Amino acid sequence: MKVHKSLRVSAALAVAAAVMAPISTAVPRPAHAASTVTLRFATWDTGNLLAFEKQLTSQFEKANPSIQVQVEAYGSGFDEKMAAAFGAGDPPDVEYMWNFPAYAPGLQPLDSLIAKDASVRSLVRQFYPAILNYNRFQGKLYALPIGFTTQVIFYNKTLFRAAHLAFPKNGWTWNDFARDARLLSHPGAKQFGCALPTQPDPYDWESLIWSNGGSWVSPNGKVLKGYLNSAQNAQALDMMGGLIHSKACTLAGGNNQLAPNDLFAAGKVALEYDGDWPLAQYQAAKIDFGVVGLPAFPGKPVRDVIDQSGIAISRASHNQAAAWKFALFYASAQGQAVRLGDLPVSPSVAVNRNGLNLLSSPTYKAFYDMVPSCVNTPASSLITNWGKVDSNIQNAISSVLLGQANAQSALNDAVSVSQRYMQ
Amino acid sequence: MNMAVSSMRPRAARRLRWGRLTPYWFVLPWVVGLAVFTLGPLLFSLVISFFDWPIIGAHHFIGFDNYSTMFTNDPLFWQALGVTFKFAAIFVPLNLVSALLLAMLLSRPARGLSIYRTLFYLPAVVSGVALALVWGWVFDGQYGLLNYLLSLVGISGPDWLNDPHWTLLAMVIASLWSQGAAMLIFLAALKNIPVELYEAAGIDGAGRLMTFLRITIPMISPTILFNLITSIIAAFQTLTLALVMTNGGPVRATYFYALYVYQNAFQGFQMGYASANAWIMFLIIIALTLIVFKSSPRWVYYEGDVRGN
């Protein structure tokens, strides 16, 4: 019968194909001299950021003909890929990195490499010290900084003008913020003063907590009780919860749903607490927006946190020298100038990136102005089991924003549930 | 035993046994695959469940600590179990019923039936981030499509993804939408029922409900069993939707057990603990499946089974 014969034939073919001919469809690499090295470089960037990185990479390859760089773009799958690769002892040579406490054993410390070379030492000295320090863990430097942001407030100028309100200025307070949000909120028209994420990142919100004089953990990173559930923290969170309940602010999904930045880009909210990630989105959406530093709690100094990523070298890499070369190139002034989607981490580049002085540009100025306020060490660098504690803190904040609990009791719960992660 | 010998080869005399090794040859591919690809990783995960095994760094043997911590010192374990059981209790029956009804709808002749069949199965074609994004937009409380449509008929929809009481339901709906598989399996099973049975019933004067209960259901009962078990397994292994759409929220209202394991592995970086979690889930699913199987002789009817046990 025809059916069976064709089945048998295709079966035989399939088995033969699988067993006899190699199925590998990797593009055969062009013949190079035996000394060519291929570097695996993993990044989480997408879109235009990724395009800049590819541009940078080809510049590097032109300057270093014996090194080929394989760019591996994993997008949101980056964490999983790294976990699998590092866990199996087969990591890329060079990669973006942010989670130093977890990955430190697999990364090459850079201090000795830096000490060896005077020109490298002077390159490293050029970074903002506060930013560079975020790449340290337990005293060792594991990555060179390649991009950063601080938390700022974006405001929609059009909406402000329509409500005849003055634009926010550095030095403003949370009372000003609350008042502005209330006046700009028209729930009936689906317009709100601000949008808060339902599941905020406790790392970023530590800036809020610090500004009110509190912190997530004790300075030595060992004690939660009395710190995580301090009265100042409760006050700060209750304030945010109050903004939601008075409908001055709305809760935006935040996890692949309509996030606060999406609402801001759609012109639906007037104020947004965020880093620099949505900048390109707002520019593309042609929103007339301004950027201002974080508001302060009355009488207290404002504090901010740095989100930065570094480029790190894997300890298991067989191409240490080439990897180091690439990392240096990436973090150099030339590299920073190409990556237009990131904020430069050296003042020298920031004052003149392709003719633009970012420190005085109205769009970028606020990010740099907040850098001096980043004096505290984030809890993520202090607590070894940050991954677990962080999700409990997030849960506490969520329950306050959702009106399920007042801040004090939510934080008390978070302390008791997280206790077992503190050794 | 009928020893009538056919006029053909001697082999016919042994016609009730085809060689004792024959079945083993047929099952062999799976056994080999299991041994090579599954057993190793499985045993590895069992072994490391007795260790403190961070993804990178030193490992320590800790005996049953992971298991005892899970049961006595980790409220998230119980929360995740609770959410998952609740989801399964709602999803599994709804899935079976809706898949069967849809399959029946598709099994009768109608104009353009192939197009409808393709449309109904369409959701199974799409997966991944794009789909989760779309559901996020559909279910958004303020600006979403569903609440917009509801507002057109005067209903003010809840904040689906931010209200803990409604989020699980949203996930059930999203999960049901993708379940073309169960429907298709039922369809194939329905088509396999010999037409003569229905004709005989018709001659006997049986009504539609009678026919359904006495002929359709028993004839597709093996398939019902299959879909029941695979639905239970799917409910317990729901990860992507929870991860991408809600991240377990709000306030862990959709904190599925699979998400709990995933977070322990990739945010807590504790592969040992995550392995222990996974083995417990494994045992739970086995227990549930056993219960279903044990009950099956009472309601599952196999036409062509090899009896004897």
Next chain:
Amino acid sequence: MAVTRQPVQLRARRLGRHALLILCSLFFLGPFFWMLTTALKPAREVLVYPPILIPSSLHFENFSAAWNAAAFGTYLKNSLTVAGLDTVAQIISSALVAYGFARFRFRGRDALFAILLASMMIPWDVTMIPRYIEFKAFGWIDTLKPLIVPNFFGGPFFIFLLRQFLLGVPRELDEAARIDGANALTTFLLVIVPLLRPALIVVGVFEFFDAWNDYLGPLIFLNSDANYTLMLGIAQFHGMFTGQTNVQPLMAVTLIACIPPLIGFFLAQRHITQGIATTGIK
């Protein structure tokens, strides 16, 4: 059917059925429609309230722009290779194994079957790293082999499915073949396979979709761009941080990626529903 009914009732029932079919179709089609309009809208119309259901202008260039943003042609080829081979492999191997479980009584059968069921329930995240290590030892990392080869050994889901099907089918034809002197393999090929045809097509469709939509396997086992499958390529439009999701290209390429499985399904579904007529039971 033997019982006669009034023509009015018949028409009403048919109308009712059509209404139901249409209603359900709307439910299933809804999100797709949303994806399509999102991909076609001009950028400023993507996120507005009230939601814009019909775009003011259709931008088909969004599709070509998205496709050209990365090596999607290569990704498509890889996806077709993997899914195609997987489908053939699963159909053959799962059928063979299911026959063994369904039509024979042998020592250890029930125990093995229990193990089979159990193996369906293993979550991937804990077996992921050891599998990576194993494939690395074989030298298969960054090739398509980890995605293809395991499928030649049967999949528990499909074996279970086919076994259930087979158990619901009477054994007369088997016996007839046996009386005629056929051995097990011949019986399998000449009797069982035609009986199983609708189910085999179902298995083929499922495996094709599974392999086509697989994201985690390619993510974990593939490194270089030239080996990526379509799903992994699509992920390039979805970043880790807010504001980094390129929504329109994401929707556009996801929709394009739906087309091959859809065509496959449309062609296959006829065979699934041909039912008893061609299996020759009576």
